Amino acid sequence: MKHEPFAPKRLTDLKPVEARLITLLRHVNAHRAPQRAIWSDLRRDMTFKRARSCWMAASNMLDLLNSHGWQPAPLSAPRCKLLSQHEQTLVLFVLSATEQRREEAMEQALFLIQPHKMPELVKQAERLGMPLLCADCKRRILGDRTLTFQ
Numbered sequence: 001m002k003h004e005p006f007a008p009k010r011l012t013d014l015k016p017v018e019a020r021l022i023t024l025l026r027h028v029n030a031h032r033a034p035q036r037a038i039w040s041d042l043r044r045d046m047t048f049k050r051a052r053s054c055w056m057a058a059s060n061m062l063d064l065l066n067s068h069g070w071q072p073a074p075l076s077a078p079r080c081k082l083l084s085q086h087e088q089t090l091v092l093f094v095l096s097a098t099e100q101r102r103e104e105a106m107e108q109a110l111f112l113i114q115p116h117k118m119p120e121l122v123k124q125a126e127r128l129g130m131p132l133l134c135a136d137c138k139r140r141i142l143g144d145r146t147l148t149f150q
Helices: 016-027 032-045 048-068 085-098 102-110 115-142
Strands: none
Touching: 016 032, 016 048, 016 085, 016 115, 032 048, 032 115, 048 115, 085 102, 085 115, 102 115
């Protein structure tokens, strides 16, 4: 079996929702100034309750990965332009969980976290990804118009 070498992707190569997801994960535990910018970005596109739920899910997911994962979540620095292989795995996992491909998400979770925490990790991934996908859909539908419904 021949393995292809991993070619890192750039954040600019990702879909908007994927790039936003990685940016959020990278900034959840950052200093206050970058957090405010990410929080403002979330609040621009969703209600306070949804933005807070999304933020808390990202924080809970990283806590789970750091405390029960096979290895701590090695996220790149917030300003890094490249995406690590681990970050690509996290994006695929969150989107699988959000898009209701639960079996696929559970299989991916097996490689991320200890088995007894897999359902909790999938739940947090759903809570993280759903508001981001909804905001992305609204943005595509409305274009540059302001979001008047939540």
